[in-house]
Amino acid sequence: MKIKNYNKYLVGCRFCPMCKPFGEVSNITKDETHSTRVRGMLLWQIANEKTKWDDATIKLIFESTLDSVSQAFCVNHYPVPEYMVAARMDIVEANLEPECVRLYEPAISQSIDKSVQAFSNPDAEVLFYPGDALSANYGASTNAITQVLSRAEVSVKLPDRLSDCGGLAYCLGKIDQARECANNVTADFSGCNDILVDGPMSYWMLTKIYPELGINLPENTKIKMVTDTLNELQEQNKLANTENTANIYLLGSEFSRLTEPGYAPFRKLMKSLSKSVIESYDGLELAEGSGAGGGLHITSPHLAKAVSEQRVLEAIAAGAEWLVCDSPLDIAHLKLCSDEKINIGTPAEFLLS
Amino acid sequence: MKTSQFLINQIQTELEAIAGKDNVLTSYADKAGYSVDYFWVPRMLIDRGADVPLPDFVVIPNNVEEVSEIVKLANIYHIPVIPFGGGGGSQGGIMPVYGGITVDVKRLDQIIVINETNQTVTAQAGINGYRLEQALNRTGYTLPHYAASVHSATLGGYLACRGSGVLSTKYGKAEDMVLSVQVVLPNGDIIRTLPVPNHAAGPGILQLFVGAEGSFGIITEATMQIERMPEVRRFQAFLFPDMHDGLDAGRRIMLERLSPCVIRLYDEASTSTRIKKILEIDIEGSYMVIGFDGFPEMVELQEKRAFDIIHEYNVQDLGSELGQRWWDHRYDFYFPPDVLDFPWMYGTMDTLAPFDKMENLYWEKKRAIEETFADWNVRYIAHFSHWYAWGVMVYDRFIIEQPPEDASEALRLHNQIWDLAVEKSLECGGIINEHHGVGLKLARHVRKQYGPAFQVLEALKHGLDPHNVLNPGKMGFGPTT
Numbered sequence: 001m002k003i004k005n006y007n008k009y010l011v012g013c014r015f016c017p018m019c020k021p022f023g024e025v026s027n028i029t030k031d032e033t034h035s036t037r038v039r040g041m042l043l044w045q046i047a048n049e050k051t052k053w054d055d056a057t058i059k060l061i062f063e064s065t066l067d068s069v070s071q072a073f074c075v076n077h078y079p080v081p082e083y084m085v086a087a088r089m090d091i092v093e094a095n096l097e098p099e100c101v102r103l104y105e106p107a108i109s110q111s112i113d114k115s116v117q118a119f120s121n122p123d124a125e126v127l128f129y130p131g132d133a134l135s136a137n138y139g140a141s142t143n144a145i146t147q148v149l150s151r152a153e154v155s156v157k158l159p160d161r162l163s164d165c166g167g168l169a170y171c172l173g174k175i176d177q178a179r180e181c182a183n184n185v186t187a188d189f190s191g192c193n194d195i196l197v198d199g200p201m202s203y204w205m206l207t208k209i210y211p212e213l214g215i216n217l218p219e220n221t222k223i224k225m226v227t228d229t230l231n232e233l234q235e236q237n238k239l240a241n242t243e244n245t246a247n248i249y250l251l252g253s254e255f256s257r258l259t260e261p262g263y264a265p266f267r268k269l270m271k272s273l274s275k276s277v278i279e280s281y282d283g284l285e286l287a288e289g290s291g292a293g294g295g296l297h298i299t300s301p302h303l304a305k306a307v308s309e310q311r312v313l314e315a316i317a318a319g320a321e322w323l324v325c326d327s328p329l330d331i332a333h334l335k336l337c338s339d340e341k342i343n344i345g346t347p348a349e350f351l352l353s
Numbered sequence: 354m355k356t357s358q359f360l361i362n363q364i365q366t367e368l369e370a371i372a373g374k375d376n377v378l379t380s381y382a383d384k385a386g387y388s389v390d391y392f393w394v395p396r397m398l399i400d401r402g403a404d405v406p407l408p409d410f411v412v413i414p415n416n417v418e419e420v421s422e423i424v425k426l427a428n429i430y431h432i433p434v435i436p437f438g439g440g441g442g443s444q445g446g447i448m449p450v451y452g453g454i455t456v457d458v459k460r461l462d463q464i465i466v467i468n469e470t471n472q473t474v475t476a477q478a479g480i481n482g483y484r485l486e487q488a489l490n491r492t493g494y495t496l497p498h499y500a501a502s503v504h505s506a507t508l509g510g511y512l513a514c515r516g517s518g519v520l521s522t523k524y525g526k527a528e529d530m531v532l533s534v535q536v537v538l539p540n541g542d543i544i545r546t547l548p549v550p551n552h553a554a555g556p557g558i559l560q561l562f563v564g565a566e567g568s569f570g571i572i573t574e575a576t577m578q579i580e581r582m583p584e585v586r587r588f589q590a591f592l593f594p595d596m597h598d599g600l601d602a603g604r605r606i607m608l609e610r611l612s613p614c615v616i617r618l619y620d621e622a623s624t625s626t627r628i629k630k631i632l633e634i635d636i637e638g639s640y641m642v643i644g645f646d647g648f649p650e651m652v653e654l655q656e657k658r659a660f661d662i663i664h665e666y667n668v669q670d671l672g673s674e675l676g677q678r679w680w681d682h683r684y685d686f687y688f689p690p691d692v693l694d695f696p697w698m699y700g701t702m703d704t705l706a707p708f709d710k711m712e713n714l715y716w717e718k719k720r721a722i723e724e725t726f727a728d729w730n731v732r733y734i735a736h737f738s739h740w741y742a743w744g745v746m747v748y749d750r751f752i753i754e755q756p757p758e759d760a761s762e763a764l765r766l767h768n769q770i771w772d773l774a775v776e777k778s779l780e781c782g783g784i785i786n787e788h789h790g791v792g793l794k795l796a797r798h799v800r801k802q803y804g805p806a807f808q809v810l811e812a813l814k815h816g817l818d819p820h821n822v823l824n825p826g827k828m829g830f831g832p833t834t
Contacts, residue, residue, distance in 0.1 A: 012689030015389065015396050017440055017505030021483040030459035030479070031413060032440060033378070038386035041399065050402040056380030075688045281487050 001090050003047045006083035010047055013040030013078055019070040024288045024307045025063065025296070033060055036070040036080055043087055053096055061087050062098055063303065066171060066294035068257040072285050081258060084294065088173025100299055101172050106164035106181050107134055119146035120158040127192040128156035128226075130328075131165035131185070132199025132255075136292075138332035144348035145198055145226055152238040154229065156196060159188040167201040167255070167329075170209055171295045178205075182215040195223050199328045199346075200255035207260070227265040227326050230347055234272045240351055244274045248350070249320035249342075251311060251334070252284050253327035254293025266326040269347055278318045290325070292333035308337035316342055324350050356432060356452065361409055364430055368412050368454065371422045378411040387411045387455045391443040391502070392794060393700060394764060400695050401760040408435060408449035413457045417477075417535065417543060417573045423456055424571070424822070425541035433825045433833045436567035438510035439481060441502030443701060444792025446514065446566045450826045451833055458509060461573055464488055473532060475576040478509030494579045497524040497614075501687050509572045515564035517788035519683060522607075522740040523614040523646070524580065526788060528563045535574035536562050539818035548576065561813065566790055567824040569817050586614065586646035588676030589660065592669040596620045596639040597712065600737065600745070602663050603641070604708045607740050609662070611655045615644035615738075617679070620715070622734040631685050632678050638669075642679045698756035698767055702774045703787045707744040710782035711737070715747055718777040722751055725773055729753045729766065739787065746787045749774075775801070791828050799829035 003010070017037045020026070026034035033039075039060060045051040066081035074080075091097050112120070116139070120128075128149075130142040149156055166181025182205070189195060195217075197203050206223045210216065217223075233239045250270055256263055263284040270277050280287040291297060291307025312334065315323040322343045325331050334344050343353065356364075368377045378384070384407040389395040398405040409432070414420045427434045433453025440447065449455055461477035467489065468475070474496065476485060482503040489495055498511055499518040506516065511527040512534065524530065533546045546559040562570050593599040599618040606613060619628050624640040643659060645652045664670070685691060693699040706714050719733040735749035751770055757763045775785050775798045785795050785802045800807045807829065814821070814830050825833045 011695070014399070015391075015694065016689050016692070017391075017502075018684070018688050020439065020505045021481050021487075029413075030457065030462065031378070031383075032411075032437070032457060032459075033383050033386040035386075037440070038382075041386065041389065042382055045399070045402075048402075050399075051381070054381065056382040060382055075685050076690070078689070281491060 001047060002086035003043055003083055003090055006079070006086055007044070007047055009078045009083060010040050010044035013037060013080070014044040015041065019073045022069040022073050022286060022288065023067055024065045024069070024291055024293070025303055027288065028303060028306045028310060034064065036067055039064070043083065053091060053094065058091055058096055058098065061091065062101060062172075062299040064294065065254055065289060065291065065296050068254045068293070069252070069286060069288055072257055081254070081294070085171060085173060088171070089175050090173070092173040092175070097173065098299065101174070104169065104172055104174065104298055106166060106169045106177060107137070107162075110134065110162045112158050112162055113139055113142070116142050116146055117158060119150050119156070121155040122157050124155040124157040126156045126194045126196050127189060128158055128196045128198070129185070129189070129202060130162070130198040131167070131202030131205070132197070132328040134162050135164055135168050135201065136329040136332035138328050140349065141198060141328035141331065141346050144346060144352050148230070148239070148348045148351050152233045154233065161188060163188050165202045165205045167205045168295045168298065170205065172298065175213070178209070179213050179215065182210045182213055186210070186215060186217055189217065189221070193218065193220050193222060195221060196226055196229060197223060198226050200225070200253060200259050200326060201329055204255050204258045208258070225261070225265060227269055227347065231265055231269050231272070234269060240273055245276050246274050246322055247276045247278060247320045248274045248322045248324050249278045249315035249318055250284055250287070251290065251315070251323055251325035251330060252280070252287030253289045253325050253330045255327055255329070257285070266347070270324060273347070273350065278320055280314065290330035290334045292329050297333050304333065305337045308334050312338045312341055322350060356409065360430065364426070364432065365410060367426055368410055368423065371426065372412050372414050372419050376413045376415070378413070381407075383411050384408055387437055387447070387457065388449060390440040390447050392445040392448065392792065393698065393767065394445060394794070395448060396695065397763055398760060401758070401763070403760040406448055406450045407452070408455040409452045411455045411457060413460055415460050417461060417537065420456060420458065420537045420571055420573060421541045421543050423454060424537055424539065427454055427822045428540060428820065431820050431822065431833055434822055435824055436509070436513070436571045438479065438507035438513070439502070439505040441506035441510055442514060442790065442792060444514070444790045444794040446790060446792035446824070446827055448793050450793060453833070456571065458571065458573065459507065465574070467492055467494065467579070472579055472581075473576050474579050475574065476508055477574050478507060478512070478572045480508050482506045482508065482511065489579055490582065493582050495582050496530065496577055496579050498527055498530060501684070504684070508575055508577070512563050512572050512575055513566050514790035515788060517739050519617070519738070520614045522616055523612050526739075528560065530578045531559065531563055532576045532578055533559060534562055534572050534576075536570035536572055538570045539823045543573070564790065566792060566827050568814060568828045568830055570823065583646035585649045585652050586644060587652060587656070587673060588615065588642055588644040588680050589656070589673050590671035590675035590679065591641045591643070591663055592636055592671055593639040593641060594667055598666040598668070599639045599641050600712055602666055603737065603740060603745065605662050606643070606659045607742060609658060610742075611659050612645070613643050613655070613659060614646045615642060616740050617642050617736055617738045619736040620734060622732065623736050626734065627686065631682055631691060632675065634675060642676045644676065644680065693750070693752065696755070698753040698763065699750060700767070700771060700774075701748060701750050701789065702771070702778070703746055703748045703789060704778040704783035704785070705739075705741070705744055705746045705787040706781065706783040711745050711747060714778065714781035714783050715749070717781050718749060718774060721773055721777050722770060726753070726770060729756070731770070793827055796827055796829045
């Protein structure tokens with residue numbers, strides 16, 4: 001069992017309530033069993049063969065984001081998302097996963113939308129990979145990014161076909177599917193060394209998870225987040241004037257928190273785009289996400305929707321006119337759930353507004 | 354009397370009718386999660402793979418009316434109701450030792466009003482302590498109840514256990530901050546205590562429910578006194594050669610009524626272990642941190658008088674940085690792996706005594722525990738952290754690094770240590786507990802503390818809850834009948 005590898009942390013989490021103020025799902029349901037503490041206790045019992053998987057525990061493990069916010073709050077940063085994924089992998093390996101997980105299929109490969117393909121310059125050195133938008137089926141994000149880059153005279157090419165980065169499959173514990181995705185993506189990148197990704201999930205997969213899966217991109221491949229490129233363009237005054245005073249609420253996302261740069265590039269960009277940037281009271285590092293993190297929108301759509309609605313309410317209560325997140329997956333999910341009470345978008349969408 | 358499966362099914366149907374099907378939980382995963390809090394015993398049972406007492410149902414009501422209906426239902430069937438807040442208790446107050454219905458009040462989490470004219474907040478009792486504080490801070494206020502359990506505890510939990518925070522020396526304990534409460538009585542009636550600062554209309558009903566741990570009623574709402582965020586809050590650290598002088602200095606500061614928000618004095622054993630590790634300083638002796646807050650001019654004056662007193666002793670001034678570091682890291686002590694945790698056996702035996710009795714109490718307890726349980730290499734460590742006008746609390750702990758593996762044997766040893774600790778506290782002029790409550794852990798000692806006065810509490814319990822439906826087995830009261 002993979003969770004046995006996390007026993008040291010499960011021992012710590014099993015009785016520890018310190019991160020209880022945080023947790024996208026537990027803060028909606030108020031159900032103690034949705035806390036990291038109780039999950040840790042149940043997983044410890046299973047890892048140490050005191051109990052076995054049962055339907056309720058399996059449901060609980062999938063009825064959650066990866067709770068990276070717990071890891072962020074923990075002073076010793078216990079790897080909650082890692083052992084959550086490990087637990088899901090164990091469940092999938094034992095063929096005990098819920099039906100929605102069993103039925104989940106990543107977008108293995110798709111051709112690029114023609115309107116987007118128009119921005120593609122086959123001679124460009126940088127390949128733009130909109131993996132987050134693909135997983136979310138959110139073409140508007142890709143469209144916005146390519147338009148912004150084009151206006152700033154940044155030339156990128158798009159791959160002939162788009163393959164899912166496997167992020168959601170990985171989060172759901174479907175490691176074989178994630179590996180297949182990784183193989184497809186690396187094949188799509190063939191011949192390109194500079195890869196620009198559209199969001200934190202793709203970045204996380206390419207830089208951290210693919211190597212863990214034993215799938216390595218060519219040695220001299222450089223992966224860059226579009227947020228970094230936008231920051232560079234802003235520094236060169238190629239994006240927007242800095243007189244914008246729109247109240248922007250910055251939303252955290254699970255995948256941003258899991259990447260090494262974290263929120264720093266996103267925060268820097270948005271602060272340069274508006275004089276009025278609002279973060280949740282605990283700061284972006286401890287901000288709860290949209291509910292799409294970890295695949296909750298697949299395993300428990302009603303809970304994920306409730307999480308999204310809560311984030312929108314918080315943004316409105318904070319006086320925001322815009323809710324912006326650097327994760328296209330989260331934005332897509334928020335838009336599905338928000339009833340258009342507030343403007344919602346990625347930084348690129350905000351720039352085009 | 355064992356409840357039959359037929360009855361269990363019947364009660365489940367009725368609970369679902371009250372709170373909704375999705376809000377009545379019956380799986381092992383759900384019930385186990387609600388059976389373990391900070392109390393060492395259920396954790397040990399889980400750790401050893403032994404059975405932990407489980408409730409028959411967990412219910413998450415959506416409003417106070419549903420809480421009332423659940424309690425009324427429990428009265429019909431004579432089954433226990435165990436209120437559950439944040440699971441931050443250390444005394445076993447949430448242990449469903451007789452089964453029954455665990456009622457999680459966390460959905461009652463709304464702030465009803467922050468009244469700036471009266472400087473009060475009225476909130477539902479299920480609100481998380483950290484979240485409540487955050488909401489108050491946003492408006493420039495604070496509920497200065499910074500308990501170690503603030504991340505998990507609820508407002509109701511603060512009150513149910515007469516909890517204390519690190520600033521209690523200035524701002525008081527939970528029971529000092531509460532102005533009125535809404536309570537669901539054991540018969541299901543919903544009542545409110547008087548919404549005025551004080552009265553002479555008979556004994557205070559409010560304080561009957563504060564500290565009753567859900568035995569007299571379930572607190573569902575409270576109005577608390579709040580404070581403006583202080584303009585300054587500063588800390589200074591000192592190192593005394595031993596705790597004797599530190600205790601004397603602290604006593605004098607309190608008698609001068611200098612109103613420190615914090616005096617925390619660690620004994621030599623704690624200084625060389627806990628403080629050394631968390632603050633990353635290599636010191637031997639007795640570490641004291643003292644803090645003042647409020648208007649800068651007043652703080653300056655208070656600091657000067659207090660530091661003058663401290664400097665009369667053979668003390669090393671460690672400066673403000675090491676005081677501030679303690680404040681910044683005050684919760685780090687409670688995160689794994691630094692929190693006291695398994696495989697150790699441990700217990701916090703906080704007690705309170707007048708100044709003239711405290712030092713003797715400390716040494717007598719330390720000697721008794723370390724000598725009696727020497728075969729187990731027991732360690733006794735302590736700090737003094739909640740200071741009063743005429744006494745001080747000792748937050749003393751025992752630690753056994755290699756307790757018995759067998760669950761029954763471990764439980765027996767645990768109880769023996771507690772029995773001795775309580776006996777010594779009472780013998781030396783202390784009490785059974787200062788701010789964690791009684792729960793199940795100390796239930797057998799309550800009568801010893803109160804003597805014939807316990808009949809007052811018993812009569813109240815009998816009058817309010819003739820069948821012992823609310824939280825049976827806690828506070829020294831018996832099972833549901």
